[in-house]
Amino acid sequence: MRPAELDRVTVAEAADRYVELVRARTVTGALSPASAEVYARDVATLVELAGADVVLDDLTGADVDAILLAFARRPDGRTARARDGRAGAGGGAQAGAGQSPSSQARFRRSISALFKHATLAGWVQINPMTRSTVTARQRGGLRAERRALTREQAQGLIGAARELREAPPEHGKRRDQRTELRDAVIVLLLATVGPRVSELVRANVEDFFTNDGVRYWRIFGKGGRTRDVPLPGDVARVLQAYLEQEREPRRESDPRDGRDDGKALLLSWRGRRLARGDVQAVIDRVQRRVDPDRRRSVTPHGLRHTTATHLLADAVDMDAVRRVLGHSDLSTLGRYRDELPGELEVAMRSHPLLRDRPAP
Known part of the structure; x- marks a missing residue:
C-alpha cells in the first residue's frame, strides 16, 4: 500500500x-x-x-x-558534425x-x-x-549486465521468438524485406545453444547438417576447436522455415556488389552477412513482443549465461554443458553459472538424502 x-x-x-x-x-x-x-x-x-x-x-x-x-x-x-567536417575536407572517418x-x-x-x-x-x-x-x-x-534470465523471462523471450513464425508482415514491407524468421533463429540459437556472438555471425548454411534424423550445428569456436551441437526440435524447424522462406529468396534476388556473403546463415534483407552489432538490435526487437512482466534487457552474452545456468540447474551433466558451450575444461563453467531466485529452496526440498524414506 x-x-x-x-x-x-x-x-x-x-x-x-x-x-x-x-x-x-x-x-x-x-x-x-x-x-x-x-x-x-x-x-x-x-x-x-x-x-x-x-x-x-x-x-x-x-x-x-x-x-x-x-x-x-x-x-x-x-x-x-565532426565526421561531416572531415568528409568535407576529404577525410573518410567511420561513423560513430x-x-x-x-x-x-x-x-x-x-x-x-x-x-x-x-x-x-x-x-x-x-x-x-x-x-x-x-x-x-x-x-x-x-x-x-551479463547475467542469466530467469526461467520465466527466458521462456517469455523464446515464446516471442516462436510466435514470429506466424507473425503478419510489417506494414509497407515487401516479402523479400521480411526478417521475422531470421530474428527468431537468432534468439532461439542464442537462448538454447548459447554460442558466442562471434560464432553465430560467422555461421554458414553448410555448418548445419542432419544425422540420423537430428539437426546439428558444427560450431567453429576459439582456438580452432569445433563442436557438433544437436538442435532442439523446435529450433530445427524454425531454422528450416527460415532457410526455405526467407534466406534463399533473399540470397537469389539481392546483389552482392562483389562481396562473398552467399554462404552466410544470417543475412540482412539486402543480402549481407549480419555483423556482431546487429544481433543486439534483433534481441531488443523480439523483447518488445514479450509481456512487460517477463521482460528484461539482455545481451547476447547474457543469453549464453542463460543457457549454461538453466542446463546446470536442471541437473544436466556438467561435461555435456561444457561441450555445448565450447569450453576446454570444467572450471570455466563457474563464470557462466548464475544464481536463480528460489533454486536453493528447490534443492533443499528435493534433498537426495531425504528421498524414499522408510515408512514409520
Missing part, C-alpha cells in the same frame, strides 16, 4: 521541479550555470525516453535499463556508433541525482536506479 505522503507526479512534472531546483543552486554558487544546463538537458532526455505522462513512481529497474540503453544507442550529434562512454556515464549520473532527490522528496517509494541491471564501464559505456 502506498504511503499517504507519496506525491504521484509524472516524469515531466518531476523533471520541471528538479530542474528548477538545480538552476536555483547556481544563484548561491553551489553549481555552475553550465553544469546546471547539462543536468537540464539530460533530464529533458529522460522525459523523452520515459514518457512525459508516466508516473515517476511507476518506473521500474527494467524501465531504467531500457532508458539507459536507449540513450547509449542514440546517435551522437557532435560525432556526426551511439553516445560516447563519457556521455553515457554523465547521463547516468544526471538521472541518478534526479531519482535520489525524488526519493527524499517523496515522489518515489523505491529508487529504481537500485534495481537497474545496467552497469557503467569505464571504457565501454553502459551495457546490460
Whole structure:
C-alpha cells in the first residue's frame, strides 16, 4: 500500500521541479550555470525516453535499463558534425556508433541525482536506479549486465521468438524485406545453444547438417576447436522455415556488389552477412513482443549465461554443458553459472538424502 505522503507526479512534472531546483543552486554558487544546463538537458532526455505522462513512481529497474540503453544507442550529434567536417575536407572517418562512454556515464549520473532527490522528496517509494541491471564501464559505456534470465523471462523471450513464425508482415514491407524468421533463429540459437556472438555471425548454411534424423550445428569456436551441437526440435524447424522462406529468396534476388556473403546463415534483407552489432538490435526487437512482466534487457552474452545456468540447474551433466558451450575444461563453467531466485529452496526440498524414506 502506498504511503499517504507519496506525491504521484509524472516524469515531466518531476523533471520541471528538479530542474528548477538545480538552476536555483547556481544563484548561491553551489553549481555552475553550465553544469546546471547539462543536468537540464539530460533530464529533458529522460522525459523523452520515459514518457512525459508516466508516473515517476511507476518506473521500474527494467524501465531504467531500457532508458539507459536507449540513450547509449542514440546517435551522437557532435560525432556526426565532426565526421561531416572531415568528409568535407576529404577525410573518410567511420561513423560513430551511439553516445560516447563519457556521455553515457554523465547521463547516468544526471538521472541518478534526479531519482535520489525524488526519493527524499517523496515522489518515489523505491529508487529504481537500485534495481537497474545496467552497469557503467569505464571504457565501454553502459551495457546490460551479463547475467542469466530467469526461467520465466527466458521462456517469455523464446515464446516471442516462436510466435514470429506466424507473425503478419510489417506494414509497407515487401516479402523479400521480411526478417521475422531470421530474428527468431537468432534468439532461439542464442537462448538454447548459447554460442558466442562471434560464432553465430560467422555461421554458414553448410555448418548445419542432419544425422540420423537430428539437426546439428558444427560450431567453429576459439582456438580452432569445433563442436557438433544437436538442435532442439523446435529450433530445427524454425531454422528450416527460415532457410526455405526467407534466406534463399533473399540470397537469389539481392546483389552482392562483389562481396562473398552467399554462404552466410544470417543475412540482412539486402543480402549481407549480419555483423556482431546487429544481433543486439534483433534481441531488443523480439523483447518488445514479450509481456512487460517477463521482460528484461539482455545481451547476447547474457543469453549464453542463460543457457549454461538453466542446463546446470536442471541437473544436466556438467561435461555435456561444457561441450555445448565450447569450453576446454570444467572450471570455466563457474563464470557462466548464475544464481536463480528460489533454486536453493528447490534443492533443499528435493534433498537426495531425504528421498524414499522408510515408512514409520
